[in-house]
Structure formats: C-alpha cells, structure tokens
Amino acid sequence: MSATTSVGIPRWIYVPAAVGALFIVLPLVALASRVEWSHFFSLITSDSSVAALKLSLRTSALSTLLCILFGVPMAIVLARTSFRGQSILRSLVLLPLVLPPVVGGIALLYTFGRKGLLGHTLDVLGIQIAFSTTAVVLAQAFVAMPFMVVSLEGTLRAAGQRYEVVAATLGARPTTVLRRVTLPLVLPGLAAGAILAFARSLGEFGATITFAGSLQGVTRTLPLEIYLQREGDPNAAVALSLVLVVVAVLVIGLVRRPRGGQL
Amino acid sequence: MKRLFGILAAGLLLTAVAACGSSSDSSDGAATVPPRLKLTVFAAASLKGTFTEIGKQFEATHKGVTVTFNFAGSADLVAQIQQGAPADVFASADTKNMDKATSDNLISGTPVNFAKNTLEIATPPDNPAHITSLADLAKPGVKVVLCAIEVPCGSAAHAIEDATGVKIKPVSEEQAVTDVLGKVTSGEADAGLVYVTDVKGAGASVHGVTFPESTKAINTYPIAALAGSKHASAAAAFAAYVAGAKGQAVLAAAGFAKP
Numbered sequence: 069m070s071a072t073t074s075v076g077i078p079r080w081i082y083v084p085a086a087v088g089a090l091f092i093v094l095p096l097v098a099l100a101s102r103v104e105w106s107h108f109f110s111l112i113t114s115d116s117s118v119a120a121l122k123l124s125l126r127t128s129a130l131s132t133l134l135c136i137l138f139g140v141p142m143a144i145v146l147a148r149t150s151f152r153g154q155s156i157l158r159s160l161v162l163l164p165l166v167l168p169p170v171v172g173g174i175a176l177l178y179t180f181g182r183k184g185l186l187g188h189t190l191d192v193l194g195i196q197i198a199f200s201t202t203a204v205v206l207a208q209a210f211v212a213m214p215f216m217v218v219s220l221e222g223t224l225r226a227a228g229q230r231y232e233v234v235a236a237t238l239g240a241r242p243t244t245v246l247r248r249v250t251l252p253l254v255l256p257g258l259a260a261g262a263i264l265a266f267a268r269s270l271g272e273f274g275a276t277i278t279f280a281g282s283l284q285g286v287t288r289t290l291p292l293e294i295y296l297q298r299e300g301d302p303n304a305a306v307a308l309s310l311v312l313v314v315v316a317v318l319v320i321g322l323v324r325r326p327r328g329g330q331l
Numbered sequence: 332m333k334r335l336f337g338i339l340a341a342g343l344l345l346t347a348v349a350a351c352g353s354s355s356d357s358s359d360g361a362a363t364v365p366p367r368l369k370l371t372v373f374a375a376a377s378l379k380g381t382f383t384e385i386g387k388q389f390e391a392t393h394k395g396v397t398v399t400f401n402f403a404g405s406a407d408l409v410a411q412i413q414q415g416a417p418a419d420v421f422a423s424a425d426t427k428n429m430d431k432a433t434s435d436n437l438i439s440g441t442p443v444n445f446a447k448n449t450l451e452i453a454t455p456p457d458n459p460a461h462i463t464s465l466a467d468l469a470k471p472g473v474k475v476v477l478c479a480i481e482v483p484c485g486s487a488a489h490a491i492e493d494a495t496g497v498k499i500k501p502v503s504e505e506q507a508v509t510d511v512l513g514k515v516t517s518g519e520a521d522a523g524l525v526y527v528t529d530v531k532g533a534g535a536s537v538h539g540v541t542f543p544e545s546t547k548a549i550n551t552y553p554i555a556a557l558a559g560s561k562h563a564s565a566a567a568a569f570a571a572y573v574a575g576a577k578g579q580a581v582l583a584a585a586g587f588a589k590p
Binding site: 183280 | 506
C-alpha cells in the first residue's frame with residue numbers, strides 16, 4: 069500500500085478528481101451562502117428546532133446502542149464462522165444499505181405496525197410502537213445496522229486470527245478470547261462502525277417519516293423538521309441544514325482519527 | 332469494480348445524452364411550425380388524478396401538444412418556479428402559494444380559481460374508533476393524524492379547530508395529505524383529516540365521514556400561465572381548458588366543488 073506513493077499518478081487524473089471534489093463541495097458552499105447569519109441563532113434555537121435536535125441526538129444514540137448490541141455479534145458470526153447460506157445471509161443483512169429508506173419504512177410498518185406481522189402480539193403485550201419515539205429508533209437502527217456490520221467484519225477479517233489462536237492454545241475459553249483479544253484488537257473498527265451508524269441514524273428520513281410519523285418532540289427528528297420548515301420558513305430550513313452539515317463534519321473527523329486516516 | 336465503473340459511466344453518458352435531447356427539443360419551438368410542443372404543468376399533488384385525465388383530453392383536442400406534469404406540494408412547486416424551473420402552467424392547492432408566485436411577477440395575467448376542496452374525516456374501512464363526528468376526533472385514546480400546519484391541509488384543519496373549539500391532539504402531523512391518507516389506509520391511525528377528493532380517490536380502502544364544520548375551511552385552487560413560458564398561447568389555452576366545461580366535468584367527477 070505504501071509503495072504506491074513513489075510511482076506517482078498521471079497528471080490528467082487531477083482534472084476529473086477536481087471536478088468530483090467540486091461537485092461535492094460546491095452545494096455545501098451554496099448552502100452556507102444562503103444562511104441568514106443575522107437570524108442564524110434565533111432560527112436554530114427556536115422551540116421546534118431545539119426539540120428536533122434533542123430528539124435526533126437521543127434517538128441516534130439509542131439506535132447506535134442497538135447496532136452495537138446486535139451488529140457486533142452479527143459481524144463476529146459473519147467474519148469468524150462459515151455455514152451454508154452465509155453469503156445469502158450477509159447480503160440480506162446488508163440490504164438496508166442499498167434499499168431506499170422509504171421501502172425500509174414500509175417494511176417496518178408491516179412488521180411492527182398495528183396491522184403488522186408482530187403488531188397483534190405487541191398489542192396483547194400492551195406495546196404500541198407506531199407514532200412513538202421507539203418507532204424512530206427502530207427505523208434508524210434498521211438503516212444503520214449494516215454500517216456497523218460492514219465496518220467491523222472488515223476489521224475482523226483484516227486483523228486475522230493469529231492472536232486468537234495463540235490465546236486459545238494457552239487455554240483461554242472462547243468468551244475470554246473474545247473479550248480479552250478479539251474485541252480490543254478490532255476496537256478501532258468497532259468505534260468507526262458505531263460512529264458511522266450514529267451518523268446514518270442522524271440523517272435518517274425516509275424510513276422515519278413512513279413508519280414513525282412526525283410530531284414535535286416525539287417523532288419529528290432534525291431531518292423531518294428541515295423538510296417541514298421548507299414549507300413554512302425556508303430560512304430556518306437552511307440554517308438547520310447547516311447544523312446537520314456541521315454535525316456530519318464532526319462525525320467524519322471522529323471516524324478518521326481512530327483508524328489513522330485510513331477511511 | 333471495473334465493471335461497476337463501466338456501468339456508472341454508461342449511465343452518466345445516457346443522462347447527458349437525454350439532457351441534450353430535451354434541450355434541443357425546446358429550441359425547436361422557434362421554428363415556424365413546431366412539430367411537437369411540450370407543455371410543462373406544475374400542479375398540486377391533490378390534482379394528480381384529475382389533471383392527468385385533463386391532460387390526455389387536452390392532447391386529444393390540441394394536436395401537436397404534449398402535456399407533462401410535475402405533481403408536488405404547492406409550496407415546493409412555487410419554490411421550484413422561483414428557482415427558474417421550466418414550467419408553463421402552475422395550478423396551486425391554495426391561494427396563498429399562488430399569491431407568492433404573483434407577487435414575484437412569475438405569473439402572466441391573473442390567476443383563475445377553478446376548484447374548491449373541503450376536508451373530510453377518513454378512517455380505516457372498519458372504523459375501529461367509531462368516528463361519526465368532528466368532536467369524536469378529540470376523544471382521548473383516538474389516534475388522529477393531521478397535516479402539519481405549514482402545509483395547506485394542515486392550516487385548513489387548524490382553521491376548523493379554531494372555528495369550532497374542538498381541540499384535536501394528533502399522534503402525528505404529516506408533511507402531505509397523502510401521508511395522512513397512508514397512515515389511515517395502513518390502519519395505523521384511527522382517523523385522519525384529508526380532502527373530500529382524497530376520500531373519493533381512495534375508494535374502498537378508507538371510510539369517509541363528512542362533518543358540517545368542514546365549511547369553516549375551504550381551499551380554493553387557482554391556475555395561471557407562467558410569465559417565463561415559451562409557449563404562452565398553449566399555456567393560456569390549458570389554463571382556460573381546466574377552468575372551462577370539459578375540465579370542470581373531470582374535476583366535479585373527482586369530488587371537487589365549483590370555485
């Protein structure tokens with residue numbers, strides 16, 4: 069990998085590279101140029117904005133926790149075992165990455181909704197998910213889970229099993245090996261996966277609006293608030309968009325650090 | 332990876348070619364006898380069914396004209412027109428958004444009101460919460476979905492609440508009337524406030540409950556040809572067709588009231 073630096077790259081490649089970079093950076097500049105700075109703080113500190121930001125941070129933290137609780141074991145199973153149908157299972161688990169979030173929302177609706185697959189069971193247990201903050205967390209976890217699985221599975225495969233084998237031959241039980249060797253070894257990958265999952269949760273829109281609805285302080289996260297504000301107060305929508313951009317930039321900064329700038 | 336790149340490149344090329352195709356299309360309009368004139372109509376989402384039908388009729392009676400539509404929320408459409416979207420006609424679901432376009436000098440002539448719409452309660456077909464009146468929506472435990480106040484159906488719902496004193500506590504305030512309808516047809520919500528035309532359009536998938544207080548908020552739909560149109564006469568003809576007898580017949584069949 070490090071050998072490539074001495075070879076150099078063809079000069080013409082800078083042209084399409086620059087166009088690509090401009091394509092991504094220019095809209096962000098355009099967005100920033102539309103912000104009414106004189107009202108910026110009053111726009112982003114309005115009741116509805118603050119409620120949306122708080123809700124977004126809370127639900128994204130919870131969905132990231134779900135991704136860690138269930139995504140890490142999934143990544144370990146996918147990376148360290150082999151069984152029949154594993155590649156199909158992997159494709160299915162990664163599906164939310166490429167699926168339009170609206171489709172995810174509809175699928176969740178027919179699973180956890182009142183008339184859904186589990187709806188009746190949940191109803192009997194007195195659990196109502198539709199229109200609740202729980203629905204937001206589920207929608208976010210659904211779309212963010214693959215980020216955790218992909219990130220960690222890659223790290224697990226790259227790390228190899230040498231140390232795990234050594235630990236096992238020294239008499240460590242599988243759980244001890246996992247806890248003392250594997251997890252510390254792949255911690256950067258796990259952290260990167262968690263941060264990516266958090267970022268994806270923060271930006272979740274389609275599945276949330278389809279599955280959870282939109283009510284201030286309950287289900288209306290920051291992206292939903294931005295989408296709604298466009299109708300009433302476009303300036304507020306622009307200001308809030310910039311807030312999300314800043315949060316996204318911070319998140320990318322966090323991801324780059326633990327992996328030494330590899331991502 | 333290489334293959335993926337190839338597919339992406341091919342896709343980009345196709346889009347570029349398509350873009351060239353459409354731009355040369357509009358410059359053809361300058362010729363003496365335009366072989367095919369493309370009229371772009373920006374219409375409120377609630378007009379999708381009726382305007383698609385009216386568009387077909389218009390094409391049949393106006394040889395050489397193709398009508399294409401952009402259906403979206405009225406506020407979105409105004410924003411797009413303000414940003415220079417190539418539209419010939421604008422039909423709004425409320426006068427507020429048409430006023431925005433008028434005050435920005437985007438309209439040619441004066442807008443004509445062509446339809447009216449009122450709200451109706453929609454429930455799932457079995458009406459699980461036994462809704463029979465507007466007051467039933469305020470009962471505790473009833474899951475009601477409304478439009479957010481920022482969009483026309485939401486401000487109409489709000490006006491009715493204000494006029495009647497019935498305070499509804501919705502479980503969700505949706506972005507568009509179609510989202511409200513979706514929550515009702517899927518059975519997630521017990522009831523929603525949508526337009527009369529939405530209930531009619533949804534057929535057997537919802538049960539409609541009319542309420543006398545709905546007259547407290549009536550949405551008026553205006554239509555106008557746009558100042559930026561390259562096909563001014565065809566644009567004006569389409570607006571007149573909607574407001575005329577043929578257009579009115581289609582609108583009335585869908586449940587719209589006369590303006």
